[in-house]
Amino acid sequence: MIAANDHYDVVVIGSGPAGQNAAIEAANHGARVLIVEREKQVGGACVQYGTIPSKTLRETALTLTAFRRRSGGVYEISHDSQLSISSLMTRLDEVVQAHQNATQQCLEMANVERAQGRASFVSTHEIAIKGVTGETRTVTTQYAVIATGSRPRNPSNVDVDHENILDSDSVLSMTYLPRSIVVLGGGVIACEYAATFASLGVKVTMVDKWPSPLGFLDSDLVEVFVDHFRSNGGEFRGNCDVSSIDWDGISSARVFCNDGEVLTADKALVAQGRVANVESLNIEKAGLKSTVRGLLAVNGHCQTDVPHIYAVGDTIGPPALASASMEQGRRAMCHAFSGSSEASSTLIPSGIYTIPEMATVGLTEKEVIAEHGGAMVGKVDFSRLARAHIMASSSGILKLVADPQGQRLLGVQIAGDGATELVHLGQMALLNNMTVDTFATTVFNFPTMAEGYRLAALDIIYRRDKHKEATTVDRQTELQLS
Numbered sequence: 001m002i003a004a005n006d007h008y009d010v011v012v013i014g015s016g017p018a019g020q021n022a023a024i025e026a027a028n029h030g031a032r033v034l035i036v037e038r039e040k041q042v043g044g045a046c047v048q049y050g051t052i053p054s055k056t057l058r059e060t061a062l063t064l065t066a067f068r069r070r071s072g073g074v075y076e077i078s079h080d081s082q083l084s085i086s087s088l089m090t091r092l093d094e095v096v097q098a099h100q101n102a103t104q105q106c107l108e109m110a111n112v113e114r115a116q117g118r119a120s121f122v123s124t125h126e127i128a129i130k131g132v133t134g135e136t137r138t139v140t141t142q143y144a145v146i147a148t149g150s151r152p153r154n155p156s157n158v159d160v161d162h163e164n165i166l167d168s169d170s171v172l173s174m175t176y177l178p179r180s181i182v183v184l185g186g187g188v189i190a191c192e193y194a195a196t197f198a199s200l201g202v203k204v205t206m207v208d209k210w211p212s213p214l215g216f217l218d219s220d221l222v223e224v225f226v227d228h229f230r231s232n233g234g235e236f237r238g239n240c241d242v243s244s245i246d247w248d249g250i251s252s253a254r255v256f257c258n259d260g261e262v263l264t265a266d267k268a269l270v271a272q273g274r275v276a277n278v279e280s281l282n283i284e285k286a287g288l289k290s291t292v293r294g295l296l297a298v299n300g301h302c303q304t305d306v307p308h309i310y311a312v313g314d315t316i317g318p319p320a321l322a323s324a325s326m327e328q329g330r331r332a333m334c335h336a337f338s339g340s341s342e343a344s345s346t347l348i349p350s351g352i353y354t355i356p357e358m359a360t361v362g363l364t365e366k367e368v369i370a371e372h373g374g375a376m377v378g379k380v381d382f383s384r385l386a387r388a389h390i391m392a393s394s395s396g397i398l399k400l401v402a403d404p405q406g407q408r409l410l411g412v413q414i415a416g417d418g419a420t421e422l423v424h425l426g427q428m429a430l431l432n433n434m435t436v437d438t439f440a441t442t443v444f445n446f447p448t449m450a451e452g453y454r455l456a457a458l459d460i461i462y463r464r465d466k467h468k469e470a471t472t473v474d475r476q477t478e479l480q481l482s
């Protein structure tokens, strides 16, 4: 029999960005909420292995290389094989701890109760929690939120041993910075780690089946990234199918390509996508089943086919971002407790923390052409920005994409230092249906990187005027001929 105090209004499974936000939102609506997390600490993969640690290592790499860049090469960094990853990440523990404490505090302040253990469904309204010592407690709930996140997809032809052949959850457990690493994959995780390691002097080879990395991004941005990666000694091998990877038992990870080539390096990192943590939840007992891709299907309110069970974050698939997961958690509980949630915004920015970083919001040039039959694009190279020179950040591009008439802004793409912050200015403009002219006629602080928006808008206006001129000449010729 279940004790009365084991009944909750909401049980949230998983304490990553999606779960935390769902729990806090539900508690703010006056609900009695239990958050179940199998790990000792709250925060999810985002804090333990994902966003926070990878960005902390990158920040350290940037700080080290900033000396080199801004001193005009006076201070050089060379690879130090004795350099321990932990000494490079002196701030990591502090950063992770600070983030965990802040999360824990928010949950406590909202009176969210916490249970450590592995949760699984017993029935549609019952959830079993298996604690670390093996004891099981069963709770009942009015609503359940599945926010169990994801883990690396480890292909069957690769034996990830977490020592020499690593995945994105274990890569930062390396004791020493390797001299060389082969990175499998050309997606976001692969490119972010490849860029960070290359900037730290590691010889990096990226291998992917596609001809270029980050295929979903505007090719102008990818070019900036690849150029910079190469200038740091990195190599990208596209169109390469890998048949297997192993450890030679002595000193090298070996990557066997289908064309017969064998790549060797101190370590290999497998970054070929992630899979949702759904299997161990016994979802069938709750009347649910996963999609063919192993995800949970939801509607616009993040509600599954069983209306009182919501699924959020990486368990529902793309965009699989910490940023989007937070909003999904909040939205789900707004729907549960107020019966509605605002329409889901499709305007989700994406920030890729390569070196230099990249960001995009709205439509790409290709998408605008496909949807509107044409696009007017304004570009500014960072080498035109005074602030970029001052910061020694002159490799970059800011691209505004407008409708074919060059009036309405439809997308913003940026590669270069500050891109992930700068993109939000474009996001606000898109949300408010601003025209290109607003950027051109507005005074920006000088010197700033944001000035790039004004220059790119002026570029569109210049093209628009040229286009008008050409159309007028064509029309005049037409009239003369008729």
Ligand SMILES: Cc1cc2nc3c(=O)[nH]c(=O)nc-3n(C[C@H](O)[C@H](O)[C@H](O)COP(=O)(O)OP(=O)(O)OC[C@H]3O[C@@H](n4cnc5c(N)ncnc54)[C@H](O)[C@@H]3O)c2cc1C
Binding pocket: 013, 014, 015, 016, 017, 018, 019, 036, 037, 038, 039, 043, 044, 045, 046, 047, 049, 050, 051, 052, 054, 055, 117, 118, 119, 120, 147, 148, 149, 150, 168, 189, 277, 280, 281, 312, 313, 314, 315, 320, 321, 322, 323, 324, 325, 351, 353
């Ligand atoms: C290397 C890397 C870098 C990234 N960088 C970024 C970035 O810069 N920006 C960005 O927006 N996103 C980034 N992401 C993506 C982001 O981390 C995820 O989208 C986000 O963490 C998803 O949040 P979540 O709450 O769904 O799941 P998670 O953060 O994965 O949390 C799920 C939690 O559920 C727990 N759990 C699982 N099963 C159970 C169970 N049965 N019982 C109890 N608890 C359970 C897990 O222990 C975990 O704590 C990155 C990911 C990786 C791997």
Ligand SMILES: NC(=O)c1ccc[n+]([C@@H]2O[C@H](COP(=O)([O-])OP(=O)(O)OC[C@H]3O[C@@H](n4cnc5c(N)ncnc54)[C@H](O)[C@@H]3O)[C@@H](O)[C@H]2O)c1
Binding pocket: 155, 184, 185, 186, 187, 188, 189, 190, 192, 208, 209, 210, 271, 272, 273, 274, 319, 320, 321, 350, 351, 352, 353
């Ligand atoms: N800055 C950020 O926002 C950020 C950073 C890191 C990760 N993430 C999120 O984490 C998620 C996972 O990242 P990821 O880089 O692992 O995934 P991804 O989908 O970005 O890239 C996967 C890569 O693996 C390759 N691949 C996939 N299946 C393959 C197969 N069968 N054989 C060979 N290659 C294969 C793909 O070609 C691709 O290059 C992403 O959805 C991303 O949204 C976000």
